[in-house]
Amino acid sequence: MKEKATIGFLTSLDPKDKRSWSGTQYRMLTALEKEFEEVVILGPIPRPRIIGGIVVRIDRVTQFFFKKKYNREQNILKSIYYYFFVKKKIKNSKIDLIFSSSAGPEISFIQTKIPICYLADASFDQLLGYYPNYSNFASFSISESRFIMKKAIDKSHSYVFPSDWAANFEIKKYNLKKEKVHVVKFGANMDYVPDVSKILNKAYNSEINLLFLGRNWERKGGDIAFETLKILLEKGLNVTLTVCGCVPPVQHTKMKVIPFLNKNLDKEMEEFHELLYQSHLLFVPTRSECYGIVFCEAAAFGIPVITTDTGGVSTIVKNGVNGYTLPYNATPLAYANQIENLLNNQNLINEMVKNSLEKFKKELNWDVWGKEMRGIMMETIRNKDN
Known part of the structure; x- marks a missing residue:
């Protein structure tokens, strides 16, 4: 009989929406629901116009004066807003573990004794200059984003990446213990079984x-x-x-x-x-x-x-x-x-x-991913004080 645990699935997006992260969030949620008795969805997180408006204005001013961009996603303003939202969500909850699904800014200011399993497909510094939309940021915006992501890493108890490329970078960048870093491959985003x-x-x-x-x-x-x-x-x-x-x-x-x-x-x-x-x-x-x-x-x-x-x-x-x-x-x-x-x-x-x-x-299917994630999450819960 499987050991019971309640997982909090945290993302600012809606994991029930098959369009979220090209369907990846939906597949993760479905896989975890097969492995755990209860998965509590902690998103989506509404995006108030006032927050979005301020971030857009900062970006426009930055581009006007410095000819550089401001990171509209990984910044302190949004992270603080996420903190208040998540705080209400997890207050008095019976969640045994928070699964942070590509949710660095969402957990960066979180204050909780609940262990966190952090998942991402890459680090901010890996994407910087590598992806076209992660280029030409102002230096102060880069520093701010690095600060946010470092706090997210520090808040977490275990780390999951789909590739060796991402895992090895995070280990070196943040001096993480190798035994807390796991490579679990994502699967194909489809329900259909090919002939x-x-x-x-x-x-x-x-x-x-x-x-x-x-x-x-x-x-x-x-x-x-x-x-x-x-x-x-x-x-x-x-x-x-x-x-x-x-x-x-x-x-x-x-x-x-x-x-x-x-x-x-x-x-x-x-x-x-x-x-x-x-x-x-x-x-x-x-x-x-x-x-x-x-x-x-x-x-x-x-x-x-x-x-x-x-x-x-x-x-x-x-x-x-x-x-x-x-x-x-x-x-x-x-x-x-x-x-x-x-x-x-x-x-x-x-x-x-x-x-x-x-x-x-x-290897490359979500059922395998779910089973591996269950093992990692249960281990994280057991070793939360280490």
Whole structure:
């Protein structure tokens, strides 16, 4: 019989909303509800116009005088507001542990004896200058954000990250005890169970469809993918490129564009599944990536991945196992050669397809995540005074 515990799920977003963090919050909540008798949702946290208005004005003034941005999300004003909201939520509660789901600012000023399990996909300092929207901040805003996140780390009792990249950085940055830091991979954000027989019978000896998934053409390496397509065609390979999630600034007769699919709509989710069935390789030469749920979704459909060795990607995609991660400075020609070599080795493709399905079954799904998180959370509760 499972040991009982009540978990407080803290996020400023609504974890019941499948759009929150691209569905990741919803999957976490569902997984934890399977593992614990009670999960108390401590969000969403309303955002008063006055708070938002002040933050926007600070940002505008900063841009006007310093030509720099102000971090509208990780700042003291919002953190103090979160403190008062959370204080009311947990007062007189019977919560055994607070699960801080990407909620650094929400816990930074919290005062409680309830142990906190902190989860994030990256540190503020990792994102700084790495993601386009984490660039050109004013120095005082950077200091403020670092202060907020340091307090969040200090308040927590255990730490969970989806990648070795994030975990190792946090250990070094904040001098954390390794035994309190855990790597637990996120899963594919889907309820659908793919038809394995359909996947294993997919033909790789006719037209090959490369799939590019991403909302941001530039950040996901769209230009590299497009140039790679042209090189592959020049080599005489029978390939197409399907772009889903954005509208590229370029066109090609061998490139199909699906601007957007809303996964919250059953019909469009079915279209997404069919797209995965029809794809032979997931090709996303991303420029910055904390993790990459899309690589988990590819694994669920047995699709080998060609991508970049950056951020947390290599925790999911293992060279020669379920795909390849090329160096950050790899050229379109290097990607084209890698794809060509793989397509010329049917035995390796077959192995990668099977390996991908196996990784999804054993590692890259939310049931596995939930079971691992239960162990971490129960250990955190037992060792809260250490």
